[in-house]
Amino acid sequence: MIELSDISKSYRTGSVSVEAIKHIDLTIAKGEIFGIIGHSGAGKSTLLRTVNLLERPTSGSVKVGGVELTKLSSSQLQKERRRIGMIFQHFNLLAMATVRDNIAFPLRLAKLSRAAIQTRVNELLQLVGLEAHADKYPAQLSGGQKQRVGIARALASNPDVLLCDEATSALDPQTTNAILDLLLDINKKLGITILLITHEMHVIRSICDRVAVIDGGEVVEMGDVLDVFLQPQHPTTKDFVSQVADSFDPRELIASSKGRLMKINYVGEITYEPLLFNAVRSTSVQFAILQGTVSRMKNTPYGQLVIEFIGEDQEIRQVIANLRDKGLEAGELA
Numbered sequence: 001m002i003e004l005s006d007i008s009k010s011y012r013t014g015s016v017s018v019e020a021i022k023h024i025d026l027t028i029a030k031g032e033i034f035g036i037i038g039h040s041g042a043g044k045s046t047l048l049r050t051v052n053l054l055e056r057p058t059s060g061s062v063k064v065g066g067v068e069l070t071k072l073s074s075s076q077l078q079k080e081r082r083r084i085g086m087i088f089q090h091f092n093l094l095a096m097a098t099v100r101d102n103i104a105f106p107l108r109l110a111k112l113s114r115a116a117i118q119t120r121v122n123e124l125l126q127l128v129g130l131e132a133h134a135d136k137y138p139a140q141l142s143g144g145q146k147q148r149v150g151i152a153r154a155l156a157s158n159p160d161v162l163l164c165d166e167a168t169s170a171l172d173p174q175t176t177n178a179i180l181d182l183l184l185d186i187n188k189k190l191g192i193t194i195l196l197i198t199h200e201m202h203v204i205r206s207i208c209d210r211v212a213v214i215d216g217g218e219v220v221e222m223g224d225v226l227d228v229f230l231q232p233q234h235p236t237t238k239d240f241v242s243q244v245a246d247s248f249d250p251r252e253l254i255a256s257s258k259g260r261l262m263k264i265n266y267v268g269e270i271t272y273e274p275l276l277f278n279a280v281r282s283t284s285v286q287f288a289i290l291q292g293t294v295s296r297m298k299n300t301p302y303g304q305l306v307i308e309f310i311g312e313d314q315e316i317r318q319v320i321a322n323l324r325d326k327g328l329e330a331g332e333l334a
């Protein structure tokens with residue numbers, strides 16, 4: 001659905017040139033929810049805005065739904081942009097227009113009939129749960145409600161792609177979760193492809209299928225959210241993963257450990273099975289859980305534990321082999 005090839009973008013201010021993004025390749029499948037995470041100034045906004053050519057890349061190709069956007073005339077581009085909705089951190093609503101009129105705005109631009117606009121706006125109000133607020137003005141709404149208007153407006157012309165520019169950054173945690181649930185719901189119901197940028201790992205973990213980590217204008221890591229989360233490689237990725245992990249570093253325990261410290265990861269339904277107990281029950285090995293998370297990433301359960309095994313070396317090896325046989329990943333804590 002989205003194919004960015006060798007995208008670079010430089011900004012020139014006077015005699016100084018800043019390379020905001022450098023040689024980025026990104027392919028996003030139809031129906032996917034793809035997250036781009038990075039610190040402030042990493043190049044996230046620039047990258048996102050190249051997808052609808054709000055920022056024209058200095059070089060590279062931008063294809064959406066198979067159409068090369070950089071080669072289009074401005075009228076052709078305007079038409080293609082209807083297939084790409086966008087929502088913003090600060091909502092960008094028309095302050096002097098009601099919720100209904102804000103949502104109707106792109107439909108009026110597209111010259112739909114009054115009756116068609118009314119029908120479509122009612123559908124959208126229902127989809128985002130704002131039927132009761134249709135005649136209010138933005139100033140009368142909460143942040144979460146304003147973002148719902150933004151989402152309804154972005155979906156008005158039935159786009160294939162929704163771009164989300166830090167869409168939950170101005171919201172409190174509870175409202176953030178409600179908006180993320182709405183995005184997930186829209187993705188499931190409409191099959192729309194979602195590309196979002198954020199600096200919060202929580203957002204990635206809650207709704208994304210894949211993630212790219214961007215640092216200094218380059219993609220430094222990319223993959224399925226589960227893999228990146230459980231086995232982060234780049235220091236920037238580790239930094240983001242630690243946002244949602246326990247702040248206590250279990251490596252502090254290595255010096256005082258009596259036994260063998262292992263890091264164990266598991267994914268899927270085995271998360272709920274008594275695997276540790278079963279692995280040690282026929283041995284004299286004992287274990288202590290020193291740190292642990294059992295949670296869900298989107299819809300997939302996973303566990304991540306730091307375990308100290310105490311006992312005979314050979315028996316511990318047998319226990320670890322048994323756990324690996326059951327599909328758990330077990331590695332020495334280092």
Ligand SMILES: Nc1ncnc2c1ncn2[C@@H]1O[C@H](COP(=O)(O)OP(=O)(O)OP(=O)(O)O)[C@@H](O)[C@H]1O
Nearest residue numbers: 011013018020038039040041042043044045046047
């Ligand atoms: N219009 C512009 N003119 C000059 N430099 C710019 C412009 N827009 C962005 N930059 C620079 O490009 C780099 C990337 O900026 P960008 O806004 O894409 O980062 P970001 O990751 O979205 O950051 P934030 O999370 O703070 O919005 C920064 O060094 C920024 O200063």
